Amino acid sequence: MNELYFHLYPNAFASMETTFMKESGGKLRNDSMPSNGYGSMTLKGMKTENGLSLMNRLEYVQPDDGNIKDKTLMKVRLPRPVKGGESITLSMQYEVQLPKIFARMGTAGNFVMAGQWFPKISVYEPANTRGRSTEGWNLHQYHGNSEFYADFGIYSVRIHVPKNYTVAATGFPVQPAQNKNGEKVYQFYADDVHDFAWSASPDFIVAEEPFSSAEVPGVRIKLYLDPAHKDLKERYFYAAKAALKYFSRWYGTYPYSTLSIVVPPEAGNGAGGMEYPTLVTAFGAKDESPGYDLERTVIHEIGHQYFYGMLASNEFEEAWLDEGFxxxxxxxxxxxxxxxxxxxxxxxxxxxTPAPLTQDAWKYTLPNQYALNVYYRGKMVLKTIEQSVGKSTMNKIMARYTGKYRFGHPTTSDFQKIVEQATGKSWKSYFDQYVYGEQMADFAVDQITVQKKKSGSNPLFESAITISKNGGNYDKIPILFTFKDGHKLKKIWDGSGKSAVFKLQYTSPLAWAMVDPSYNIVLDNKHMNNYLKADMDKDVLFRWNESITKLIETLLGSLSW
Amino acid sequence: MAPARAKIIFSFVLALCLLIAGAWWLFFNPSADFHSTFAPEKAKLPASASVPEQQESVQEPTAEILSKRIVEYHIDAKLDPTKRVIQATQTLTWTHPGKKQ
Structure with a gap:
């Protein structure tokens, strides 16, 4: 093999013409690029061990979109081939102009977040990796909606900062920071990780606590707080400990000796809520008394130590394996x-706008489509499996998946196989519809007709209710029928066929019918047609009001996000 | 990465509020009081851990190998915060994990 590829992620911020900037419009989540916030990476030298310069053997490539203004992926033609099993050593010299933070990396005032900051070699996949039949490079540019994919290894990183700065990083320091020549020098080491990130600020308030539990042999939790959150240490520590303890119990021991939590300043919010191996960022500290989003973000990013960190799926191609899980x-x-x-x-x-969960991250192009599919729909797909197989079996599925693919690069079909092994049946139809396909469930009460069968002192009415399936399949669909005298009747539809008609004979006419009255069908995204009153099918607006009221009534039972 | 929850949720809340006129918020649970229950009290740092030059714990690599280590990076990076620049040198050793010659 005679070529290597490197990700030069900082070049995503080099101009408005890069693929990242064109796709994102200079905005990620709710954070926009500050003015003059461009950033880039300049490679100044690249040599082999023999001192041969490779600078005239470099070429930027754009396999995803052919955008020649995009320099986030670089090919290096080697002077002689590397054979399977052989190693090659290259030395590089480079300069990173940090962007102003809006998308994960950069600076905000004194605060620095160095993530995706060094030339990172792409993943070369041997045959059978992630189902591929022949070996080869997995190559993608940096996109507005895409994260990363890398191989495991060792990082030994020395970082020089001004002496009033504190540095947080992946891994751990192997010696105390040294002050020399007017600067402070840190030496970090990390192994069995697939990325290395660091953050620096003169303002960090630092705290460190040891943690161990039956499932965690011993971790030092390190907190690097923006001063606005100096009084919230306990909340960060509590959330981190809960996450380490229970994720270790559910998904396997957290094997690293440190976990660092960086809390950026408000202006650095774009660097917040991000995962790196053994280092996570919380959201920007703007509020002295934030709600549960503080804990939720810390727990989410620590969850990524499994689904991203140890189960290093390809986030370009199957982002839901990280975000949905x-x-x-x-x-x-x-x-x-x-x-x-x-x-x-x-x-x-x-x-x-449901879309397949296995599509490339940048192909979710509609507003919020990436987040709503990859995070929310992905999570609902798992929740629906849990409802179907029961919590205990689901726990086994997750334990087997995380056990088998720890320090691997699992795919969606690897997960499907685990589900099938654990349940002893095929899940092809479910995965085809909801995972590889773009289905949502949608069950509706379509029509209600009431006929008077008998008048007089013992009246009898026949109510016919049409229930239809407008989306994907689902096994057992509960329906609630309520008659005008208040009598209620529950039935289950097996969901076979496109629709079903229920004929009910009773002394009172039907007042209304509702399919899935408790909203248990997690993947049903159109609740407005779940409910129908016997005499309102023509009045669409009225139906919406009534349906929303029903939805709200249900939500108020367990109100929270 | 955490999703932009606030915006997605906010837009939906706004829509609902048209119908239920804000009564919504009354139903949020009052925030709970958190206490760590895992670390022994004596192992915790004092609340005033904001001492500027707190000594960070130092560790050593262990012999255990958990992953297939394809890459090995040695990086020396220098931050110039006034210029927003990192100057770095790195040595990368990459091991070809496949069979192709």
């Missing part, structure tokens, strides 16, 4: 530790 784990722990129950009926209603 982490969101599922986050919800579970938020409920257990803080009693915060997600309002899945509201969240599913937001999913207006």
């Amino acid at each position: 982490t969101s599922y784990a986050e919800d579970k722990l938020m409920e257990q530790e803080y009693g915060v129950i997600p309002s899945l009926p509201v969240q599913s209603t937001l999913i207006s």
